[in-house]
Amino acid sequence: DTAVSQTPKYLVTQMGNDKSIKCEQNLGHDTMYWYKQDSKxxxxxxxxxxxxxxxxxxxxxxxxxxxxxxxxxxxxHINSLELGDSAVYFCASSHRSVGGPGEQYFGPGTRLTVT
Amino acid sequence: SQQGEEDPQALSIQEGENATMNCSYKTSINNLQWYRQNSGRGLVHLILIRSNEREKHSGRLRVTLDTSKKSSSLLITASRAADTASYFCATDARYIFGTGTRLKVLA
Structure with missing residues (x-):
């Protein structure tokens, strides 16, 4: 019954490869997001x-x-992966209201390492 | 610099003390939100304050918003070791979160 789930949790791959990260939410939200968090x-x-x-x-x-x-x-989906793509990618979801997005719910993140 | 920048970048306090962190933004907003991120995990929503509100409370959290100065502050009272985390602010105008304030509460 996880609210926002991502797969895989860890992804190690070589430069030049193509990979996908999946996100699903069961909260009935109408808006979803992808964020990137770098090493800093x-x-x-x-x-x-x-x-x-x-x-x-x-x-x-x-x-x-x-x-x-x-x-x-x-x-x-990420094509031709580069070293600089190494990061943690977070999926999130929320309702979209007149005043802008409401509370965002985040997934656990996918740690992508490109070697 | 980006929308929703937190200050200070890092803060270290003793358990039981209060922690205050600030957020500045650049454009007009409808709401501002504070989030917490424990190490290696996704962000968790703490509190949302609308542009027509000046102050909001939730448990040990107190958020203020000054739209004239385009700034907000988050106060955590009687801090606990479990409050150790990074704290981010975001607005509805831009989604960029920045680097957050890294809070360390020493037992």
């Missing part, structure tokens, strides 16, 4: 989807492609 703990939004529609797309290399098959899922 700087946390930054990458993408946000509302009802399967992309609403936020920060300056992220186009090697990163989010896909939302339905409101409860938001996956992140």
């Amino acid at each position: 703990k700087f946390l930054k939004i990458m993408f946000s989807y509302n009802n399967k529609e992309l609403i936020i797309n920060e300056t992220v290399p186009n090697r990163f492609s989010p896909k939302s098959p339905d409101k409860a899922h938001l996956n992140l």
Whole structure:
């Protein structure tokens, strides 16, 4: 009965590979997010989807492609992985209200290591 | 610099003391939120304060918001070792969280 789940929890891969991270939420939220937290703990939004529609797309290399098959899922596919992609990736979800996003619920994170 | 920047970057206090951390932002907002991140884990929402509110309480947490100064503060009273974590603020205008304030409460 986990609220926001991510798989895998750890991902170790080599440069140049393509990998995907999956996220699912069972909270009935209509908005989902991907964040990246680097080794210095700087946390930054990458993408946000509302009802399967992309609403936020920060300056992220186009090697990163989010896909939302339905409101409860938001996956992140990364092509041609680079050393600098090593980070912890967090998925989150929330309701979207008139005044902006409400309380965001975060997943446990996926620690990606590119060697 | 980015929206929602926390200050100080690090804070170390003794158990039982109060901890205060601050957040500054750049644009008009509808709400501001504080989150806690324990080491290696996802963030947990603590409290949300709307732009028409000046102060809000939740247990040992007290949040203030000054929209004229575009700043907010989070006060944790009677701190405990379990409060050791990083604390982030975010606004509805921008989602970038920054590096947070790393709070260490010494037993």
